[in-house]
Amino acid sequence: VPAGADQPETSEITIALDGRGVEQGSEVLNEGVRMALADGIRLRVFGDPDALAGVAEAGAEVIEAPGEISNTEDPVSAVRSRDDASIVMAAADVAGGRSHALVSAGPTGATMTAALFALRRLSGVRRPSLAVQLPSVGHDGPPTLLLDAGANTEARAQDLVQSAIMGAAFSRAVLGVEAPRVALLSVGEERKKGTPLVVEAHGELQGMAGIDFIGNVEGRDLLAGKADVIATDGFTGNVALKTLEGTAKAVGAAVGDAARSNPVAAVGGLLLRPALGGLRRKMDPDMTGGAILLGVRGVAVVGHGSSGPAGIANAVRLAARAVSERATERTGELLAEAGATRAALK
Amino acid sequence: VPAGADQPETSEITIALDGRGVEQGSEVLNEGVRMALADGIRLRVFGDPDALAGVAEAGAEVIEAPGEISNTEDPVSAVRSRDDASIVMAAADVAGGRSHALVSAGPTGATMTAALFALRRLSGVRRPSLAVQLPSVGHDGPPTLLLDAGANTEARAQDLVQSAIMGAAFSRAVLGVEAPRVALLSVGEERKKGTPLVVEAHGELQGMAGIDFIGNVEGRDLLAGKADVIATDGFTGNVALKTLEGTAKAVGAAVGDAARSNPVAAVGGLLLRPALGGLRRKMDPDMTGGAILLGVRGVAVVGHGSSGPAGIANAVRLAARAVSERATERTGELLAEAGATRAALK
Numbered sequence: 001v002p003a004g005a006d007q008p009e010t011s012e013i014t015i016a017l018d019g020r021g022v023e024q025g026s027e028v029l030n031e032g033v034r035m036a037l038a039d040g041i042r043l044r045v046f047g048d049p050d051a052l053a054g055v056a057e058a059g060a061e062v063i064e065a066p067g068e069i070s071n072t073e074d075p076v077s078a079v080r081s082r083d084d085a086s087i088v089m090a091a092a093d094v095a096g097g098r099s100h101a102l103v104s105a106g107p108t109g110a111t112m113t114a115a116l117f118a119l120r121r122l123s124g125v126r127r128p129s130l131a132v133q134l135p136s137v138g139h140d141g142p143p144t145l146l147l148d149a150g151a152n153t154e155a156r157a158q159d160l161v162q163s164a165i166m167g168a169a170f171s172r173a174v175l176g177v178e179a180p181r182v183a184l185l186s187v188g189e190e191r192k193k194g195t196p197l198v199v200e201a202h203g204e205l206q207g208m209a210g211i212d213f214i215g216n217v218e219g220r221d222l223l224a225g226k227a228d229v230i231a232t233d234g235f236t237g238n239v240a241l242k243t244l245e246g247t248a249k250a251v252g253a254a255v256g257d258a259a260r261s262n263p264v265a266a267v268g269g270l271l272l273r274p275a276l277g278g279l280r281r282k283m284d285p286d287m288t289g290g291a292i293l294l295g296v297r298g299v300a301v302v303g304h305g306s307s308g309p310a311g312i313a314n315a316v317r318l319a320a321r322a323v324s325e326r327a328t329e330r331t332g333e334l335l336a337e338a339g340a341t342r343a344a345l346k
Numbered sequence: 347v348p349a350g351a352d353q354p355e356t357s358e359i360t361i362a363l364d365g366r367g368v369e370q371g372s373e374v375l376n377e378g379v380r381m382a383l384a385d386g387i388r389l390r391v392f393g394d395p396d397a398l399a400g401v402a403e404a405g406a407e408v409i410e411a412p413g414e415i416s417n418t419e420d421p422v423s424a425v426r427s428r429d430d431a432s433i434v435m436a437a438a439d440v441a442g443g444r445s446h447a448l449v450s451a452g453p454t455g456a457t458m459t460a461a462l463f464a465l466r467r468l469s470g471v472r473r474p475s476l477a478v479q480l481p482s483v484g485h486d487g488p489p490t491l492l493l494d495a496g497a498n499t500e501a502r503a504q505d506l507v508q509s510a511i512m513g514a515a516f517s518r519a520v521l522g523v524e525a526p527r528v529a530l531l532s533v534g535e536e537r538k539k540g541t542p543l544v545v546e547a548h549g550e551l552q553g554m555a556g557i558d559f560i561g562n563v564e565g566r567d568l569l570a571g572k573a574d575v576i577a578t579d580g581f582t583g584n585v586a587l588k589t590l591e592g593t594a595k596a597v598g599a600a601v602g603d604a605a606r607s608n609p610v611a612a613v614g615g616l617l618l619r620p621a622l623g624g625l626r627r628k629m630d631p632d633m634t635g636g637a638i639l640l641g642v643r644g645v646a647v648v649g650h651g652s653s654g655p656a657g658i659a660n661a662v663r664l665a666a667r668a669v670s671e672r673a674t675e676r677t678g679e680l681l682a683e684a685g686a687t688r689a690a691l692k
Contacts, residue, residue, distance in 0.1 A: 138596040150533055153541050187496055187584040195499050195581050219588030223596040232585075235541050238533040239582055240589045242565030247593040250484040250569040251625070255601060258621035268617025275604035275611035279597070 012042075013320045016090040016099035019047025019055065020068045021106025022312065023305045030054035032312025039313075041320045044099050046086040065089040071305075075109035079117055087111055091118035094298050101319035105290070105303035105312065112151055115293050115300035122332050127152040128295035129163040130234070130302065131170060132241055133288040137248075137279065139225025142175045146185075146222065148234040149241050149291055155233035157200035160184065161208075164201070165338045166294040167229035168211055169331040174292075174322050175228075179212050183227035185236060186216035197233065210337040219243075248283055289314030292322065294331060299323055358388075359666045362436040362445035365393025365401065366414045367452025368658065369651045376400035378658025385659075387666045390445050392432040411435040417651075421455035425463055433457055437464035440644050447645035447665035451636070451653045458497055461639050461646035468678050473498040474641035475509040476580070476648065477516060478587055479634040483594075483625065485571025488521045492531075492568065494580040495587050495637055501579035503546035506530060507554075510547070511684045512640040513575035514557055515677040520638075520668050521574075525558050529573035531582060532562035543579065556683040565589075594629055635660030638668065640677060645669055 015036070022029045033043055033055045043060035045052055056062040067085035069078045079088055087106050091114040093099045102119075104111040108130075116128055130151040133143035145167045152159060164182045171180035184202055186194035191202050193216060205213040217226050219240060232240070259269025281287060289311065290303035299322040303315035322328070361382070368375045379389055379401045389406035391398055402408040413431035415424045425434055433452050437460040439445045448465075450457040454476075462474055476497040479489035491513045498505060510528050517526035530548055532540035537548050539562060551559040563573050565586060578586070605615025627633060635657065636649035645668040649661035668674070 137593075137600050153533060185585060187499060187581055187588075198581075218592075219585040219590075220592030220595070222589055223592055235533055235544075236582055236585055239531060239565040239578075239586050242533075243568055243586045243589045244565075244593045246564075246566030246569055247483075247590045248597050249566070251594050251597045251629075254483050254625045254628075255618075255622065258625060259618055261621045265618050265621035268614045268619070268621070271614025272601075272605055272611050272618055273614070275607045275614070276601065279600045279604060282600075283597075 013101075013323050014042040014044060014099045015316050015319050016093040016102050017043050017045045017060075017316065018087045018090045018104035018106050018111070019045040019052050019062070019065070020086040021104060021305060022307060024308065026051045026054065028307070028309050029312060030058060031309035032307070032316070033060050034058045035309060035313035036316040039317060039320075041316055043316065044093060046090040046093070063089065063093075069107060069110040071107035071109070073110070075107065075113040079110055079113040087114045088118075091115050091300075095119055100323040101299035101301070103301045103303060103315045103319045105305055105307045105315065107305070108150070108291075108302050111300065111302045112293055115296055115298070119296040119298040119300065122295055122297055122328070122335065124335055125162055125166075125295040126156070127159050128293050129159070129166060130291050131167055131294050132291045133175070134222055134244070135248075135282045136223075136225065137282055138223040141225045142171075142177050142228065143288060144222065144225060144227060145171050145175070145229045146237055146241060147229070147231060147294065148237045150234045150238035151293065153233065153235040153238075155197060157197050157204065160197065160201035160231050160233060161204045162295065162335065164205055164213070164229060164231035165211060165335055166331050167231060169334040170292060170294060170322075170327055171228050173325040173327040173330045174318070177228045180228035181214045181226075182211050182229045182231070183214050183217040185219070185230050185232035185240065187218065189216050189218070191215065201231070208338050210334055252283070286311035286314060289316075289318035292318070298328055359447075359669050360388040360390060360445045361662050361665050362439040362448050363389050363391045363406075363662065364433045364436045364450035364452050364457070365391040365398050365408070365411070366432040367450060367651060368653060370654065372397045372400065374653070374655050375658060376404060377655035378653070378662070379406050380404045381655060381659035382662040385663060385666075387662055389662065390439060392436045392439070409435065409439075415453060415456040417453035417455070419456070421453065421459040425456060425459040433460045434464075437461050437646075441465055446669040447647070449647045449649060449661050449665045451649035451651055451658065451661065453651070454496070454637075454648050457646065457648045458639050461642055461644070465642040465644040465646065468641055468643055468674070468681065470681055471508055471512075471641040472502070473505050473508075474639050475505070475512060476637050477513055477640050478637045479521070480568055480590070481594075481628045482571065483628055484569040487571045488517075488523050488574065489634060490568065490571065490573060491517050491521070491575045492583055492587060493575070493577060493640065494583045496580045496584035497639065499579065499581040499584075501543060503543050503550065506543065506547035506577050506579060507550045508641065508681065510551055510559070510575060510577035511557060511681055512677050513577060515680040516638060516640060516668075516673055517574050519671040519673040519676045520664070523574045526574035527560045527572075528557050528575045528577070529560050529563040531565070531576050531578035531586065533564065535562050535564070537561065547577070554684050556680055598629070632657035632660060635662075635664035638664070644674055
């Protein structure tokens with residue numbers, strides 16, 4: 001992974017962590033915080049000081065944030081009206097320069113909204129985009145980045161192009177892919193396949209500076225390692241991601257059911273189980289740490305609400321790595337190089 | 347399954363079968379044809395008489411069709427210009443009343459185009475929609491119908507509504523679901539979630555006569571049996587379907603790899619294998635026979651190019667069942683009842 005010139009040491013990186021929204025409760029949060037602190041990452045955790053006593057004891061700084069935003073609220077009005085909510089205070093901490101990056105396992109909509117309002121968009125970016133790392137089930141390479149996974153359901157061609165560029169910058173800076181292969185998600189490989197949106201984005205990406213655009217890929221290619229970055233609109237990306245997760249879960253559960261269906265199968269399942277460890281780890285959402293909101297002036301990681309301790313720690317580590325690798329600055333540079341700033345002004 | 351008043355006997359049903367496009371070759375086609383003939387279904391098969399000698403011997407009628415449309419050609423211009431192509435002749439056979447339904451395992455685009463041009467649209471239908479039966483991996487109910495799987499990538503809200511209605515009619519008539527639960531595919535369950543297209547279709551489906559509309563479902567619900575009919579646009583539906591197929595394949599392959607990774611795991615895999623038969627059958631695309639083009643004046647089944655004999659036979663059986671259950675007529679009736687004809691004229 002190439003490092004930036006003014007790359008800070010991990011021990012100099014401070015993460016603002018939303019101390020609310022971890023579904024599995026404060027013990028899980030505490031354990032995750034301890035793991036991240038052990039890496040030398042500093043943490044400022046926002047929430048209920050009583051619930052966060054263990055976090056403070058472990059060495060994190062705790063800041064009282066009385067308010068909470070639930071996932072049934074409208075994120076925009078909740079974030080606008082609730083200055084004392086933990087996610088809003090944590091985002092303000094990053095905007096104010098006291099922390100370097102934002103991490104939350106709370107509601108995705110509130111996290112994205114708080115990050116966007118506090119950090120603002122990168123110059124020339126029309127809409128931020130949510131990037132997720134897909135499990136490398138069908139290959140042994142680095143994770144494929146799928147974006148937008150749901151930040152913006154009403155996309156223009158320019159949003160797809162910017163997602164592609166921002167994904168490439170992140171893949172290079174943080175996932176260590178030197179020359180990320182960039183693709184558009186469509187219904188066929190030919191350049192004329194897909195919605196007018198996709199066809200237009202395809203035309204703009206062809207020959208773009210700094211981007212290794214390999215054309216369209218299909219839904220069946222998401223896990224195959226054919227591309228390092230796959231760009232789509234937030235509606236399609238969200239449907240594809242949840243379809244992928246739901247299918248993997250259903251197939252996994254069906255294999256488990258089969259292994260419980262009779263005694264011989266049960267023995268088979270026991271003998272096979274250790275060899276499935278690699279697959280299980282690849283499918284474990286805790287391993288990647290969460291999604292990244294790209295296109296804002298700063299680093300914001302959206303952890304899974306269902307995170308275990310490793311999920312919390314890996315979300316914090318992902319944010320710290322993005323800071324130390326200057327992901328935001330390099331995203332801005334690639335956007336400028338690719339001429340996306342100009343495209344944004346069209 | 348309720349039967350129509352003038353339901354024909356199976357032995358009176360004639361299927362026009364495209365004798366080209368079966369990737370696995372004429373032996374597979376012959377075997378599939380024999381299986382369907384054994385059910386008492388009559389077959390008229392269009393293609394190369396030499397390659398179809400076995401089919402003729404088995405008792406099907408063979409009609410020479412010298413032309414072939416490949417999946418690299420533009421379907422519209424190919425179908426328009428090639429009267430002698432097997433798929434065009436088979437579709438004309440249905441339009442002319444010599445056969446009751448069309449079945450092809452050739453290129454999907456050419457089959458849909460030939461069916462649409464020859465059979466025309468049902469009254470009030472703006473765009474035909476391609477319906478696929480999803481594997482019942484996560485439940486034991488009848489297959490969930492997903493549509494549109496790719497007939498029309500530029501959808502309006504009305505197209506989603508008509509897909510929902512046509513899917514409900516087909517689920518009731520052919521899959522035997524008495525009161526199909528109908529849903530829209532979106533990025534959240536709330537009625538305001540999704541693109542403007544989805545939100546508008548949601549509003550139109552609420553309270554619609556003859557439709558049990560249960561609201562939005564997400565990508566993770568496709569295999570869960572939460573709905574009997576899931577409507578979406580052809581772009582999203584195609585991406586979701588291929589994501590589902592690709593994920594199931596990747597996870598299955600990873601389990602297979604694990605079972606080959608060491609001798610103990612191999613024994614485990616052998617012991618577990620018989621119990622996985624049910625899952626394997628559920629995932630086998632040959633079991634459902636293929637996709638159905640809804641919204642045309644007649645029955646058209648699009649089989650998988652990779653069909654084995656059972657896939658060919660089941661595609662023919664699906665078409666015959668749609669004829670005997672008056673699927674087309676009942677689709678027209680439900681469209682009228684639901685007021686979709688009026689919506690189509692808006």
